[in-house]
Amino acid sequence: MSDTTQLLKTPLHALHVELGGKMVEFAGYSMPVQYPLGVLGEHKHTRAKAGLFDVSHMGQLRIDGTDAAEKLETLTTGDLQVLTPGRMRYTLFTNETGGILDDLMVTNAGDHLFVVVNAACKSADLAHMEAVLGGQMTELSDRALLALQGPSAEAVLSALAPEAAELTFMRSAAMTIDGAECFVTRSGYTGEDGYEISVPAEAAEAFARKLVSHPDVEVIGLGARDSLRLEAGLCLYGHDIDTGTTPVEGALEWAISKRRKAEGGFPGADIILDQLTNGAARRRVGLRPEGRAPAREGTDIADANGTLIGHVTSGGFGPTVEGPIAMGYVTIDHAGEGTEINLMIRGKPNPAKVVALPFVTQSYKR
Amino acid sequence: MSTTKYTEDHEWIRVEDGVGTVGITNHAQEQLGDIVFVEVPDVGRTLSKGDDAAVVESVKAASEVYAPVSGEVTEANAALADTPQTVNEDATGAGWLYKIKLSDPSQLDDLMDEDAYKAHAGA
Structure with missing residues (x-):
C-alpha cells in the first residue's frame, strides 16, 4: 500500500x-x-x-492566443482550426515514431482553447505543450x-x-x-x-x-x-494505447481529421499516414469470450493452432453485457469480426470471438 | 464435531471426519466486492498446501484462492458457475468452493482459530 x-x-x-x-x-x-x-x-x-x-x-488547461489551435495542431492529429466556438474534438498527442503520448479533448471555448488531458500524463503533457505554446498555456x-x-x-x-x-x-x-x-x-x-x-x-x-x-x-x-x-469500447491510456501503439493500430483513424490526413504536420505523420494507406500489422479489436471467465489485461491471445497473435489490453466483466468482455491487439489477419481466437487464461485456451466495438449501444444526444 | 480454521490469505476451512470444506471469509468477499466469476478445482485433483486452488473474480480483479492444507479434492461447488454472487451473499455457507480430504491433518495446527483470524483481519 x-x-x-x-x-x-x-x-x-x-x-x-x-x-x-x-x-x-x-x-x-x-x-x-x-x-x-x-x-x-x-x-x-x-x-x-x-x-x-x-x-x-x-488535467484542465486553457490556451490563449489567436494562433492557439494552429500551434496545438503541430502536436496532435486533429483539425483544431476548424472548430468553431462551442465545438470540441477528441484527439491524440503523437510522437516521432507514430506512438501515442496521450489522448485528449480540445474545445473551442470562444476566446481560448479548453483542453483536458489524462491525470497520469498531465506533467509530461504540460512539458510537451510548453515547448510549443510557452506562456500561452495555463493549467487550471x-x-x-x-x-x-x-x-x-x-x-x-x-x-x-x-x-x-x-x-x-x-x-x-x-x-x-x-x-x-x-x-x-x-x-x-x-x-x-x-x-x-x-x-x-x-x-x-x-x-x-x-x-x-x-x-x-x-x-x-x-x-x-x-x-x-x-x-463503450473507449480506450484507457497506458493500457489500450501508449507510446508503442499508433493511432492506426489502435483503430483510432477517426481521430485523425481529414485535413490532417492530407497535410500531415504532426509528429510521426510519415509513419501514421503510411499505415493509413497500407495498413498496420496489428489492430485493436473487441473480444467476446464464449465462457464466463474474464480475460484480464496481459492475457495472451492465440490462434486455433496455439500460435501467439496478441494480448489483451483491457478486460473484465461487463455488467450491462452480463458477461466477460475485453479489448486487445491481434495480428491484422485475425482482426476481422467473427474471427475465432483463444484467450490463454491461467494457461488454458478459452474460446472467444473478435467482435465490433462498442459492446453496448452508445446513447449520445446528437 | 467440526473445527473451523483460517488462513492469513482469508480462506476458511471447516473440517469434519477428515474432510475440509474450503471457502473465502466474509471479510474477503467484502474486500473483493461484487463477485462475477468463480473457478473451482476439478474433483480428484491433488493439492499441496499453498497451491492455487480456485479463482474468485470481482468486476475489478481476479484473486487466487490458495489451498489451506494438502489433500485431494472430493467435491466442488459447481453451482457457483451460474451464481457466483452466492460467495458475496453467504461466503461461509452456500458460497463454499470445494471439499478436500486432508492428507496431513496436522497442517491444521498452523492455521488460525476464529479469534486469531478476527484480529488478523482487523474485524
Missing part, C-alpha cells in the same frame, strides 16, 4: 470519504474506487439513471471536473442550468450554476449521454452535493468508470 498521506486530493475528497468511498491511489491522487453501492450497482445505475464522477485528477489547477453521465443527466443538470438541455453531443458552453462560473461540455467516458462540468474548486463540493441530492443520481467510483468505458 502506498502512503496515503503523500497523495494529492481533489476538492471533493472530504465528500468521497463522507459518502463511504473506498479510497485508493490513482495517478498520484487519492480517489474513490467504489462506494457502498458497489461496482456492479454503480455501473448499472449509471446506465439506468445518472452517475456522478469526480474526474478532478485530470484551481478547478474541479465533474462528470454527470446517464439517461437522467440532462434532466438533472438542466434543472440547475436550463442551457444544458440545449447542448448536443460534443458541444460546450459556459454557464453560471448557483453563482459559480462553470464550463460545461456534453461529453463523457461511459457511452451514455451526459456532461463534464468544469467548476471552480471552492464551489465544487456544494455543486456535487446538489447533484447527489437528486434521487436519480448516485456517486460512482473508478471501478465502474472503467467497466463503463470498456463496454
Whole structure:
C-alpha cells in the first residue's frame, strides 16, 4: 500500500470519504474506487439513471492566443482550426515514431482553447505543450471536473442550468450554476449521454452535493468508470494505447481529421499516414469470450493452432453485457469480426470471438 | 464435531471426519466486492498446501484462492458457475468452493482459530 498521506486530493475528497468511498491511489491522487453501492450497482445505475464522477485528477488547461489551435495542431492529429466556438474534438498527442503520448479533448471555448488531458500524463503533457505554446498555456489547477453521465443527466443538470438541455453531443458552453462560473461540455467516458462540468474548486463540493441530492443520481467510483468505458469500447491510456501503439493500430483513424490526413504536420505523420494507406500489422479489436471467465489485461491471445497473435489490453466483466468482455491487439489477419481466437487464461485456451466495438449501444444526444 | 480454521490469505476451512470444506471469509468477499466469476478445482485433483486452488473474480480483479492444507479434492461447488454472487451473499455457507480430504491433518495446527483470524483481519 502506498502512503496515503503523500497523495494529492481533489476538492471533493472530504465528500468521497463522507459518502463511504473506498479510497485508493490513482495517478498520484487519492480517489474513490467504489462506494457502498458497489461496482456492479454503480455501473448499472449509471446506465439506468445518472452517475456522478469526480474526474478532478485530470488535467484542465486553457490556451490563449489567436494562433492557439494552429500551434496545438503541430502536436496532435486533429483539425483544431476548424472548430468553431462551442465545438470540441477528441484527439491524440503523437510522437516521432507514430506512438501515442496521450489522448485528449480540445474545445473551442470562444476566446481560448479548453483542453483536458489524462491525470497520469498531465506533467509530461504540460512539458510537451510548453515547448510549443510557452506562456500561452495555463493549467487550471484551481478547478474541479465533474462528470454527470446517464439517461437522467440532462434532466438533472438542466434543472440547475436550463442551457444544458440545449447542448448536443460534443458541444460546450459556459454557464453560471448557483453563482459559480462553470464550463460545461456534453461529453463523457461511459457511452451514455451526459456532461463534464468544469467548476471552480471552492464551489465544487456544494455543486456535487446538489447533484447527489437528486434521487436519480448516485456517486460512482473508478471501478465502474472503467467497466463503463470498456463496454463503450473507449480506450484507457497506458493500457489500450501508449507510446508503442499508433493511432492506426489502435483503430483510432477517426481521430485523425481529414485535413490532417492530407497535410500531415504532426509528429510521426510519415509513419501514421503510411499505415493509413497500407495498413498496420496489428489492430485493436473487441473480444467476446464464449465462457464466463474474464480475460484480464496481459492475457495472451492465440490462434486455433496455439500460435501467439496478441494480448489483451483491457478486460473484465461487463455488467450491462452480463458477461466477460475485453479489448486487445491481434495480428491484422485475425482482426476481422467473427474471427475465432483463444484467450490463454491461467494457461488454458478459452474460446472467444473478435467482435465490433462498442459492446453496448452508445446513447449520445446528437 | 467440526473445527473451523483460517488462513492469513482469508480462506476458511471447516473440517469434519477428515474432510475440509474450503471457502473465502466474509471479510474477503467484502474486500473483493461484487463477485462475477468463480473457478473451482476439478474433483480428484491433488493439492499441496499453498497451491492455487480456485479463482474468485470481482468486476475489478481476479484473486487466487490458495489451498489451506494438502489433500485431494472430493467435491466442488459447481453451482457457483451460474451464481457466483452466492460467495458475496453467504461466503461461509452456500458460497463454499470445494471439499478436500486432508492428507496431513496436522497442517491444521498452523492455521488460525476464529479469534486469531478476527484480529488478523482487523474485524
